[in-house]
Amino acid sequence: MAEKFLSVGDVARRSGLPVSTLHFYERKGLIASERNAANHRVYRREILRRVSVIKVAQSAGVSLAEIAEALSSLPPGAAPDTDDWARISEVWFDDLTRRINLLTALRDKMGKCIGCGCLSVKTCPLYNENDHLAEEGSGPRLL
Numbered sequence: 001m002a003e004k005f006l007s008v009g010d011v012a013r014r015s016g017l018p019v020s021t022l023h024f025y026e027r028k029g030l031i032a033s034e035r036n037a038a039n040h041r042v043y044r045r046e047i048l049r050r051v052s053v054i055k056v057a058q059s060a061g062v063s064l065a066e067i068a069e070a071l072s073s074l075p076p077g078a079a080p081d082t083d084d085w086a087r088i089s090e091v092w093f094d095d096l097t098r099r100i101n102l103l104t105a106l107r108d109k110m111g112k113c114i115g116c117g118c119l120s121v122k123t124c125p126l127y128n129e130n131d132h133l134a135e136e137g138s139g140p141r142l143l
């Protein structure tokens, strides 16, 4: 029968993460430990699934703050079940799609600049892209 609690070393070995990263996650409120009778820090087995979710999210570029927010909807220390994961991953999927679209648009604009170097305020799509004050005339507009 599997043990109910794991030491930080066990979690590190099973998750492939350094102990320091697990402590960092704990300081950020992403995971939680308990103290055993010997006053050693221990984690419930469910922590492994929770750490897996954190690793997947980080690999997709989700910030720790966003991960913490998503996990805060769960009971402390609980691992996301199938329904939780579906709900959380849908939000992250939409955000990833939004970021991909933004980066694709930026890449396309940069493609127009390759080999140019003009950095023209009027024609370069990357430089001073949102210069709405230019419509008011040339020179400084906020002085």
Ligand code: FES
Binding pocket: 112, 113, 116, 117, 118, 119, 120, 123, 124, 125, 126, 127
């Ligand atoms: S550098 Fe010339 S168009 Fe961007």
